[in-house]
Amino acid sequence: MRFVKTMDPTDFLEDEQLLQFLHCRKTELSVIEDPRLFLNQLNDYNLLPTDMYEKVIRTKSKAQRQKSVYEMLDWLERKRPQHIKLFWKCVFKEHLLLHYPTLRQLRSSLMDASVHVGSFTFSEELPEKVEQGIKKKTAPEDGEKMGKKKKTTRSVSLDEEKAGPSSLHTPRKRKKVQKPSFGTPLTKGQSRDIWTWELYRTQVPVTCGDKEGMLYRAKLAKGKKCIIVKNEWFTPAGFEEFGGKKSCGNWKGSIRCGDTSLDKLIQEGHLTSPGLTRDRSHSPKIKRTPRSHSKTSITESESEEEERETGESDSEHDRDGGQPQVFKVTCGIISGVLHKYRFASGTCGKSIRTEHSWMTPVEFLSEGSVASDDWRWRQDIQCDGRPLSFLIEEGSLTIHTRCACRLCSSDPEDLKEQSSDDDCFICRGVGDLVLCDTCPRSFHQDCHLPRLDNALVNSECEWVCTVCVYQTSKDWRYPEGKTLQEAHSCPVYTQLLECQYLLMYMYHADEERVFATDSCLKIEGYRRVVRTPMWLDKVKEKLQQEQYQTVQHFMMDLLLIFDNCATFNKDDRRIRDLGFKLRDCFESEFTSVFRVQQ
Numbered sequence: 001m002r003f004v005k006t007m008d009p010t011d012f013l014e015d016e017q018l019l020q021f022l023h024c025r026k027t028e029l030s031v032i033e034d035p036r037l038f039l040n041q042l043n044d045y046n047l048l049p050t051d052m053y054e055k056v057i058r059t060k061s062k063a064q065r066q067k068s069v070y071e072m073l074d075w076l077e078r079k080r081p082q083h084i085k086l087f088w089k090c091v092f093k094e095h096l097l098l099h100y101p102t103l104r105q106l107r108s109s110l111m112d113a114s115v116h117v118g119s120f121t122f123s124e125e126l127p128e129k130v131e132q133g134i135k136k137k138t139a140p141e142d143g144e145k146m147g148k149k150k151k152t153t154r155s156v157s158l159d160e161e162k163a164g165p166s167s168l169h170t171p172r173k174r175k176k177v178q179k180p181s182f183g184t185p186l187t188k189g190q191s192r193d194i195w196t197w198e199l200y201r202t203q204v205p206v207t208c209g210d211k212e213g214m215l216y217r218a219k220l221a222k223g224k225k226c227i228i229v230k231n232e233w234f235t236p237a238g239f240e241e242f243g244g245k246k247s248c249g250n251w252k253g254s255i256r257c258g259d260t261s262l263d264k265l266i267q268e269g270h271l272t273s274p275g276l277t278r279d280r281s282h283s284p285k286i287k288r289t290p291r292s293h294s295k296t297s298i299t300e301s302e303s304e305e306e307e308r309e310t311g312e313s314d315s316e317h318d319r320d321g322g323q324p325q326v327f328k329v330t331c332g333i334i335s336g337v338l339h340k341y342r343f344a345s346g347t348c349g350k351s352i353r354t355e356h357s358w359m360t361p362v363e364f365l366s367e368g369s370v371a372s373d374d375w376r377w378r379q380d381i382q383c384d385g386r387p388l389s390f391l392i393e394e395g396s397l398t399i400h401t402r403c404a405c406r407l408c409s410s411d412p413e414d415l416k417e418q419s420s421d422d423d424c425f426i427c428r429g430v431g432d433l434v435l436c437d438t439c440p441r442s443f444h445q446d447c448h449l450p451r452l453d454n455a456l457v458n459s460e461c462e463w464v465c466t467v468c469v470y471q472t473s474k475d476w477r478y479p480e481g482k483t484l485q486e487a488h489s490c491p492v493y494t495q496l497l498e499c500q501y502l503l504m505y506m507y508h509a510d511e512e513r514v515f516a517t518d519s520c521l522k523i524e525g526y527r528r529v530v531r532t533p534m535w536l537d538k539v540k541e542k543l544q545q546e547q548y549q550t551v552q553h554f555m556m557d558l559l560l561i562f563d564n565c566a567t568f569n570k571d572d573r574r575i576r577d578l579g580f581k582l583r584d585c586f587e588s589e590f591t592s593v594f595r596v597q598q
Contacts, residue, residue: 018084030070208243221272331368344400344407350418426507436465449500470501487594488552534560
């Protein structure tokens with residue numbers, strides 16, 4: 001399970017790895033906006049020469065300041081390699097992470113490189129103060145020729161002081177004056193496709209006019225505010241306006257990553273914009289959701305980690321351009337959730353998800369009010385006490401007209417895809433999803449219990465998920481109730497369906513993925529407080545390996561997850577309360593599944 005406390009990635013890598021990381025990231029560090037706080041932190045820890053530090057602080061030219069910061073980092077890499085751990089510990093201080101989005105992104109990259117837990121214990125012993133960083137040579141090795149070269153370099157620096165910052169749209173000119181650009185410097189013959197670099201796996205640098213920001217891939221695919229500039233989030237259209245390009249009216253063309261427009265990156269599959277743009281699947285049961293097609297696609301867990309670091313999260317109140325993306329709707333006796341990205345018209349686009357199916361507005365109307373005519377869906381479907389027509393009139397929903405998109409298609413394959421969820425019922429991730437033939441739920445092969453093998457997925461036979469199997473068979477499997485003791489004493493092999501269903505239910509209820517993985521083990525001090533760690537993935541593994549003898553053993557491991565949460569998070573009310581809530585959900589569902597008599 002995951003808790004709010006974070007681990008230090010520097011404890012998991014050797015000095016050589018940390019030095020290599022600095023070597024590749026010097027340029028990114030040198031171009032951060034207003035580096036004074038960053039430099040003050042390093043100076044406080046005696047990591048910078050006094051003369052270099054004071055020179056950078058006095059510099060007014062943005063270009064010269066970036067160059068000086070780069071030189072300073074280069075000096076630190078070459079002259080102070082023994083203090084590399086101290087350097088990264090300073091850089092990843094909480095107040096700096098809050099101030100600089102680039103540092104949060106670098107920390108995330110460094111976390112990805114931490115493949116195992118080391119035993120290194122760090123002691124912050126400060127180095128001695130250095131008063132003079134790089135001493136000038138009195139006798140140049142190449143005689144007068146060296147002297148002329150120095151004079152020329154000094155002249156260029158003075159020109160830079162006068163010139164000020166240059167446009168982000170002139171990378172060749174930047175290179176000429178040695179101004180750092182986004183990412184790692186390119187060598188001759190190296191690809192300029194920076195959006196394919198591992199560094200930009202979750203986000204890429206973008207520009208519009210004279211403004212620059214960082215675009216988060218997953219948020220763009222969800223149709224959310226996805227571009228951050230100095231802790232402020234923008235939609236693509238909002239960023240276009242912020243960059244002074246509102247008159248263009250085409251953010252895909254005016255926003256660029258390096259020399260390439262977002263439109264081209266989306267067309268080539270490097271980025272995914274909102275919508276149901278899916279490829280056909282060869283397997284009859286596989287549904288491929290949009291983000292799985294990007295060459296640099298990310299998993300849902302990566303997306304969640306990114307959102308935790310940036311302070312952004314999914315909810316029904318998340319807004320794009322000031323508009324919600326989902327709406328709670330009612331019609332007569334039924335209720336559902338309308339998803340904006342699926343909406344097309346009254347008869348096209350299965351956009352309303354009820355408990356049991358996806359429906360078009362007209363189908364939802366027919367289900368909830370048999371007396372209404374089909375054309376009344378705009379008035380009879382209500383959202384917060386207002387008719388759906390109000391959302392259309394204010395522009396929150398747009399009706400498609402003469403459209404050739406998948407939502408408006410009458411193709412049976414397109415209609416079948418619209419009848420199924422676009423994310424996994426268990427982990428809420430995207431990618432290749434297996435569709436249940438009797439309900440809207442979709443699953444990754446590894447997420448479903450039991451795991452779905454390729455032979456089953458590729459067959460033409462009808463497949464029913466475990467949730468449906470349990471729900472359709474529960475009445476005849478338990479015609480009479482049990483006492484709690486009788487339920488506990490049941491062998492697991494006779495109640496495997498119930499145990500699989502309960503575990504899947506808990507995965508789904510854990511919306512924030514707090515209790516799914518073993519990330520808690522990486523938190524400092526966790527092992528001292530919690531003697532027997534437990535998480536959902538471990539329970540799943542033990543269940544699949546038939547390590548549980550009775551239902552009680554299975555139940556006790558699940559309850560142990562929430563006991564550990566309460567023990568370790570005494571001072572963290574949000575996580576502790578979340579554990580209590582999930583425990584109540586489990587105990588209630590356990591009582592229902594086994595029909596435990598009160």
